[in-house]
Amino acid sequence: MYLQTKISISAFLMALLIAYPASNEASSTNHAQASAKKSESVKTESITSTFDDFPYAFEQVANNTWVMHGPRETPNPQNKGFMNNPGVVITSAGLVVIDPGSSVQVGEHVIAEIKKLSDQAIVAVFNTHIHGDHWLGNQAIKAAYPEAKIYGHPQMLVEIDHGEGKNWVNTMNRLTEGASEGTIVVAPKHTVDNKDMVKIGGTQFKIHHYGIAHTNTDIMIEVVENSVVFLGDNVLTLRLPRASDGTFMGNISSVKKMLESEVKVYVPGHGPTGDKAMVVDYIKYLTTIYEAAQKAFEEDLDSSDVITITRKTTAAYKDWSGYEEQIGPHGAQAYSEVEAAEF
Numbered sequence: 001m002y003l004q005t006k007i008s009i010s011a012f013l014m015a016l017l018i019a020y021p022a023s024n025e026a027s028s029t030n031h032a033q034a035s036a037k038k039s040e041s042v043k044t045e046s047i048t049s050t051f052d053d054f055p056y057a058f059e060q061v062a063n064n065t066w067v068m069h070g071p072r073e074t075p076n077p078q079n080k081g082f083m084n085n086p087g088v089v090i091t092s093a094g095l096v097v098i099d100p101g102s103s104v105q106v107g108e109h110v111i112a113e114i115k116k117l118s119d120q121a122i123v124a125v126f127n128t129h130i131h132g133d134h135w136l137g138n139q140a141i142k143a144a145y146p147e148a149k150i151y152g153h154p155q156m157l158v159e160i161d162h163g164e165g166k167n168w169v170n171t172m173n174r175l176t177e178g179a180s181e182g183t184i185v186v187a188p189k190h191t192v193d194n195k196d197m198v199k200i201g202g203t204q205f206k207i208h209h210y211g212i213a214h215t216n217t218d219i220m221i222e223v224v225e226n227s228v229v230f231l232g233d234n235v236l237t238l239r240l241p242r243a244s245d246g247t248f249m250g251n252i253s254s255v256k257k258m259l260e261s262e263v264k265v266y267v268p269g270h271g272p273t274g275d276k277a278m279v280v281d282y283i284k285y286l287t288t289i290y291e292a293a294q295k296a297f298e299e300d301l302d303s304s305d306v307i308t309i310t311r312k313t314t315a316a317y318k319d320w321s322g323y324e325e326q327i328g329p330h331g332a333q334a335y336s337e338v339e340a341a342e343f
């Protein structure tokens, strides 16, 4: 079901080389409790014509929990930026959406597919992190369900305040050659941080955040009763991400802490949903890169030599989307981390 289109991703990488604002101390945490009441569905006009064909549907991954596994390619005019894994959890108080996608157009498709699962209203949305492919679809949700509460990490709200949301809207428009035109920033208004528990109807959403990982804005959302966790881009499968907004060591340690919860089902930010073994496999990739950087550093090799080692030690991942583009930058980044750790 996955599109395997080969596209030039250098343009994408260039476009994503946006300097993020310096990290500030996260603002105070609001232990928000989602309202358990249903909101009225408000019909709004679709902003633009959308996909001629939207070949993605939700698949059940756990009790009351569904995921639409998006394409693993990067944003382009055909996919309108769609590349992530939107999720939906059915609760007794309404529907909860995780990461509604990359644009208003994608968000509208996600809503149309959700309506095939349930006619309940969407009452809450969680955004896993600042990267726009995960949350620019908030706009469509808010237009259709104005009472829905949108949650994100405090640092995500800070970065959007500093213009990062607008940067993502522009980046998405450029990459999709205008196919996401009409998308605007609809930021989370409610903050959640580590150990927060948001109860919606009879379902508890437990938030995990252990410092910088894939970015410094990540939350992992555990749906306690359903034994499933939405990992955001802290874990991917069959795709390698740009890692330059986070750290290898932070990513590895955050995911290891998450594993202590012994959840059964793991939803990555991109790629198929899996079990603990899938998560362990991704940690192994990150660890292998970091260890190659340590070896290069100890042997007085250059940052650029890490790739010579990792081409051999990461051969098991060579068919993952993004491997060729990321293997070099990942090695160089891990080398910088090793260097910094030495001083």
Ligand SMILES: [Zn+2]
Pocket (backbone or CB within 6 Å): 129, 131, 214, 233, 241
């Ligand atoms: Zn990301």
